[in-house]
Amino acid sequence: MGALLGMSREELLREIRLLLSDGRQFGGADAAVALAREIWWARPLVWFSKIPGGMGALRSWYRSIAMHRSCVAVSCTVPEVTKRV
Numbered sequence: 199m200g201a202l203l204g205m206s207r208e209e210l211l212r213e214i215r216l217l218l219s220d221g222r223q224f225g226g227a228d229a230a231v232a233l234a235r236e237i238w239w240a241r242p243l244v245w246f247s248k249i250p251g252g253m254g255a256l257r258s259w260y261r262s263i264a265m266h267r268s269c270v271a272v273s274c275t276v277p278e279v280t281k282r283v
Contacts, residue, residue, distance in 0.1 A: 212264070215229060216232055227253070228257075231247045
């Protein structure tokens with residue numbers, strides 16, 4: 199996926215990424231809002247993003263949440279499975 203988006207693994211793990219079929223890509227809160235446009239029950243997030251300052255607040259909240267989450271994939275390696283004969 200990193201090659202498709204032109205991003206390193208570390209960049210991909212920094213925030214959620216959304217790649218649309220037309221080639222547009224979104225990250226973080228922008229990806230959440232773009233996805234919310236496609237889900238009827240998530241439309242309030244789209245409406246909130248259109249309020250003056252709303253998108254800025256969403257981006258700030260997203261960054262805050264992203265900074266405090268733990269990412270097991272970054273700190274742990276997956277052990278290699280050995281075949282039993």
